[in-house]
Structures are given as structure tokens and as C-alpha cells.
Amino acid sequence: MSSDDDARFMELALQQAQIGWDEGGIPIGAVLVHRGEVLAVGRNRRVQLGSAIRHGETDCLENAGRLPASVYRSSVLYTTLSPCYMCAGTAVLYEIPRIVIGENSTFSTSEDWLRSHGIELTVLDDQRCVELMQRMITERPELWAEDIGEEA
Ligand SMILES: [Zn+2]
Numbered sequence: 001m002s003s004d005d006d007a008r009f010m011e012l013a014l015q016q017a018q019i020g021w022d023e024g025g026i027p028i029g030a031v032l033v034h035r036g037e038v039l040a041v042g043r044n045r046r047v048q049l050g051s052a053i054r055h056g057e058t059d060c061l062e063n064a065g066r067l068p069a070s071v072y073r074s075s076v077l078y079t080t081l082s083p084c085y086m087c088a089g090t091a092v093l094y095e096i097p098r099i100v101i102g103e104n105s106t107f108s109t110s111e112d113w114l115r116s117h118g119i120e121l122t123v124l125d126d127q128r129c130v131e132l133m134q135r136m137i138t139e140r141p142e143l144w145a146e147d148i149g150e151e152a
Contacts, residue, residue: 006078006100009033010124013078013102016043016056017132023048026147027132028056031078032064034071040064046147055147056080057087061094072096080129082108084148092117102129106137107148 009031016029020043028044042060045051054062057079072094080102083091088110091099098120104111111121137144142152 005033005036006122006124009038009076009078010080010100010102010126012038012041013056013080014126014128014132016041017080017129020044020048020056021132021136026143027136028079028081030056030060030080032060032075033078034075039067039071039075044147047143053086055084055087057083058090061090069094076100078102080126081106081133082123083110083114085110085113088114091119098122100124102126103133105130106133 012031013029016031017027020029021027025047026044030042032039040060040063042056042063044056045054045059057077073096075096076098077091077096078100079087082101082104083099091114096119099114100122102124103126104123114121145152
């Protein structure tokens with residue numbers, strides 16, 4: 001997978017994040033790609049669906065539906081923000097071998113743990129991902145606190 005592909009798929013994840021923000025939700029998007037083919041996109045929909053578990057990555061995997069184990073094990077998960085432990089756990093469960101992360105300056109908890117499970121991480125340091133998160137944290141701090149399990 002070339003860095004051009006990474007940039008292209010991160011663009012899709014970023015579009016999802018922007019859609020989520022426009023819907024009044026938390027601006028985090030994700031894409032699941034298998035051998036260069038997009039299987040599903042997703043975005044954090046905690047607010048939109050009143051859900052406790054629909055983060056960008058888990059929404060994306062849910063949208064992809066039930067897949068054979070071998071598909072997960074040869075897929076790449078793109079996410080605009082460094083995964084929380086719930087999403088990291090899902091990736092470890094299904095043995096997704098690689099995660100491409102838009103940014104990890106706003107939030108980063110699970111990266112060492114993911115690496116300890118043999119998952120390859122690529123961090124793109126995409127400023128647009130940072131800006132969406134910073135805007136939400138400034139304008140809707142209570143939403144962000146809720147998403148990472150804190151009281152505002
Ligand atoms: Zn998560």
C-alpha cells in the first residue's frame with residue numbers, strides 16, 4: 001500500500017468526520033480497506049444514534065457487517081484520530097494488521113498497546129484532522145468529555 005493510497009483513504013475518513021460534525025456529532029471518521037478496496041466507511045455517531053459504542057472505527061466495522069476472519073487479517077483501518085481502547089480492542093480482536101491514524105496530538109492512549117499486539121501503526125499528522133477536533137473541543141467540550149468517558 002503506497003502513501004498515495006493512505007492519503008486517498010484518509011481523505012474519505014476525513015469526509016466522514018466532516019459529515020459527522022455537520023450532523024451535530026463528534027468529528028471522527030474511519031474507513032476499512034481490503035486489498036485496496038473500500039469495504040465500508042463510518043463516523044462517530046454517538047450523538048446521532050444515541051449510542052454508547054458507535055465511535056468512528058466501530059461504526060465503520062458495523063457498517064462493513066460480518067466478514068470472514070481472513071478479510072480482517074488482510075485489511076487496513078483508517079481513522080482520523082488515534083483509537084481509544086474500545087476501538088483498539090476491536091482491531092486486536094479481529095487481528096487487523098495495520099491502522100493508519102490521521103492524528104494523535106489531540107488524543108492518544110492505545111498506540112503502545114496496539115503495537116504490543118503486532119499491529120503496525122502509521123500516523124499521518126494531518127492538520128485538518130487536528131483542526132476539526134480542536135474546533136469541537138472549543139465549541140462542544142461536553143461532547144468530547146462524554147466520548148472519552150469523562151465528566152465535563
Ligand atoms: Zn473509539
